[in-house]
Amino acid sequence: MAATTDEAGVVPDPVNRVTLRDPIRESEERANQARIKRLTEAFNVFDQESNNTIPSTELGTVVRSLGLVPTEGELQDILSEMSDDSNPESIHLERFLNVMNVILKDRRYQGEPESKILRAFQVLDAENNGFITEEEFRNYLCKEGEPFNDEEFQDFMTIALDDESDRICTYKDFIQNLVVEDND
């Protein structure tokens, strides 16, 4: 007969009176717990008033700090899933956990592999110079797609440029810097 596991992943065996453990279920449960802890910790860093809410404007930072790579548009989707109409300015921990747990489990918004990022730069480097100038970056990144604001662009340029004097970015070297794996 089919064995059913209870909450703790334990399989009661009425015949032999020995409780069997279901290792798969247990490790799933452990992984789930670990995810929740990780999510809660990241959430709490921005929970200024310790009341289990964060301002909606911080969602982007929190989600990305977990290692995910959603676009601004995708963030909007995530936001709408977890925001509360009665209080759109803030997000509550519970809804955050529910939505993010699924996202983490399904391994969504993982971002592109390095090869694809390299390809992206090559597309912008129309003349195939091997580098892109500040001016070109400005035209692309500040005017198209999901444009940078001034501060974002400024910070981008400080790491993109090869050095202070020449205003070019040899993007092959830059990519390492861009996809820095931080804590993990």
Place this chain on the structure above:
Amino acid sequence: MLSEGWKCFCCPQILKYPRRSVVAPIQHPPSEPEPAQPLPQTQHCSPPLPPRPVRPKRKKSDITLAAVVIIQTWFRRRRALYEMRRKTAWTIYQNIEYAGEQDQLKLYNFFLELMQAVTTNPHDAQVVAKVLRRNSSLTGLAEELDLKHLTTPEAITVESSYRGPHIHTPIHKGHFEALILAFQRGELLHAHYVLLILHELRHILKRLPNVNIVSTHQSRYVTVVGDLHGSLADLMVIFHKNGLPSNENPYIFNGDIVDRGFQSMEVFLLISVAVIVYPNNVYLNRGNHEDHVLNLRYGFMKEIIYKYKSHATRLLRLFENIYSWLPIASLIDDHIFVAHGGISDITDLNKINEIKRQKYISVLSPNFIIPANEDQFQISSISDEVLLEWRQILDLLWSDPKQADGCEPNTYRGGGCYWGPDVTEKILQKHNWTLLIRSHECKEEGFGYSHDKKVLTIFSASNYYAVGSNRGAYVKIITNQPPIIIQFMATRATHKTLTLWERVSYVEDQAIQNLAEKFSVNKSRLMKEFALVDPGNTGRISVNAWCDIVSHVLDLQLPWRTLRARLVDTDISGMVIYESTFRSKELRFTSNISTNARRESLCQAIYRNKDLLETVFRAIDKDNSGVISMQEFTEVCSFLGKHNGSKLDEKQIMDLAASIDLNKNGVIDFNEFLEAFRIVDVGDRFQN
């Protein structure tokens, strides 16, 4: 403004502080290039100009768009990681600061409880009384004469070898500017002149009411400055950006001028001279750190002793008295109330005006609660009336706002209240005020609004925790206009402008080092707990277990999972190799003595309590000689040990002191003792 000798600490170029990332509204890529508009015809009759050729716009392909978005998205992720790190470092600093303060205040609450218990060990009570008693038990006229006698400048002669500035009465603007230049050069003002200035200040303060009445009628505006905490650099930035104080440029300094920073004396002196030269346009509010009891612990006393040595006692005594004469709040144009901490549910202007503020030499432990004479163990029963009056002034200097309604005792600080928006509403309405300006809390942006913009916190010490940790700010109140807030960040001229990435690294580095130090002074306790969950002695435990134990032993609520990678090593299967917790810092003795596990544990306990020990030692050492009797020394150690559960065994400590050879003829130089413990860097620095 000033003569050419003026040197400014601040960078000419103010850092642009990154705004937190915002979820940007979706931008739809433009669908078609706009049609070219023909130029308008010119007025005169020359033949019409041909339309300017339209620059052909690049055809936006989906591929380009996708490429752009990929780059933008990945960059935003990197930026968010840094933002998170910055915020985490901030959390670390705030938690450590609050934990430190809580510890300090728990101690004083403990003292108070002890004093209140009638049946108590007279031995213990003696230690307590020694710590908290005032330097003098005189009152009234006798006190005044005694003070004048002890602190008269005439008692100190200025040597001919003294090269610093000379100050004489009447003190004028020239002296003010001379002092600014001298302090920027790092010069010390002679104790004789310090006493001179302080007495002039005291003379003015004694005539002031409890609440400064400030009007923008003549000058059209007034500038309010928050906590400076001994930061000369920040004061210079403010004077540079906002102009020196004058009759046309009035200032209110909202307390916490001293402690923490190492130029508290210079900052206090400059502000004092400003008050003396422009007594009707420079106002002071007392902060919770304008209190000799706090100066014991938070650095001002140490600074004075270090800088002025044999004259320290005189100076400390005069400061103690001057604090009590500082006004406790200001009222601008009858509708903006300014106090250092804030308010509480009982705040009442009439009641405040009636207080004889000079009674409160220390606001935290006023002497009518703690007996002046160490023989008096019992406190006289305190009436409600007296307690309520104490609360009026305590709440003004110590309270913090909170988000939820209500008013409850501020357990973090051990004094004052947490007050909610309903209390703000009630008190503002009661007095017909429109705004409450306060300081007391460090803010990342240097300022913060709460309670529906009815409360403004203004904090003027930038880089408070570490270089780059926060901006400072000050506020200009202009007649009948909303307040204008100006932010700044003091940086040394030698540092190049830091990028976001560099700034986060600096701030975080310091914070991580702080944590590593905490690990080293808690090594015995941590290892004990680690061993408990590692019965097989594998040297490894789960991440969960590590986080729980560290959080519990250090009593710090921090994002340990996020921090873990920077603090410990893990093996391939993801288990924490817990010994690596101590890989970067170690607590060591400077001299060679034999150590065993028990002694190590004792040393760590002493180091954990280092600040408190130092505070209490200093309080007992009435003549500021740096030396106390061996007996007193061991009493204090074991007393504190009882207080917070560490085992500071008297005999063990005496053994330790003896082995360091610091016990000389029954007295001990406690500075030497405490300096025998150092935290040193070991092994390789953790990878970043």
